[in-house]
Amino acid sequence: MKSYWAKPDEIEKKWYVLDAKGKVLGRMATEIAMTLMGKKKPIYTPSIDTGDFVIVINADKFIVTGAKMDDKMYYRHSGYLGGLKERTLKEQLEKKPEDVIRMAVKNMLPKTKMGRAMISKLKIYTGSEHPHAAQNPEVFEI
Numbered sequence: 001m002k003s004y005w006a007k008p009d010e011i012e013k014k015w016y017v018l019d020a021k022g023k024v025l026g027r028m029a030t031e032i033a034m035t036l037m038g039k040k041k042p043i044y045t046p047s048i049d050t051g052d053f054v055i056v057i058n059a060d061k062f063i064v065t066g067a068k069m070d071d072k073m074y075y076r077h078s079g080y081l082g083g084l085k086e087r088t089l090k091e092q093l094e095k096k097p098e099d100v101i102r103m104a105v106k107n108m109l110p111k112t113k114m115g116r117a118m119i120s121k122l123k124i125y126t127g128s129e130h131p132h133a134a135q136n137p138e139v140f141e142i
Helices: 025-037 089-095 097-106 113-119
Strands: 015-019 053-057 073-077 084-088 122-124
Touching: 015 025, 025 053, 025 097, 025 113, 073 089, 084 089, 089 097, 097 113, 097 122
Parallel strands: 015 053, 053 122
Antiparallel strands: 073 084
């Protein structure tokens, strides 16, 4: 019996909408990453992008466990000597709440061209509205 190998033109991409309100960040990011990669589909092929699109609404209303709000740090560098900047999770949520979810998911995806294509299928919004109603997204439950 031969193994099935998906072809790019055979893949049907779906759209899912996920309400992040009250969800734990890490568990939510894991499910999103698996959906973006297509690992939940029976036609999963490692070298082909078989994943679906995910829309996250209420991105600023997720929860974290423990003392991560004050202990978890986000680092960025300006490129100059001594240019390392750091923010706590609480400060990052005040500035850019979408980036917290995006970075959590991005670190779970492959670090290749295909991983960069997968992260572009993730749409994150802080409010409860999104402009993708024409795609008829299904509700994504964790």
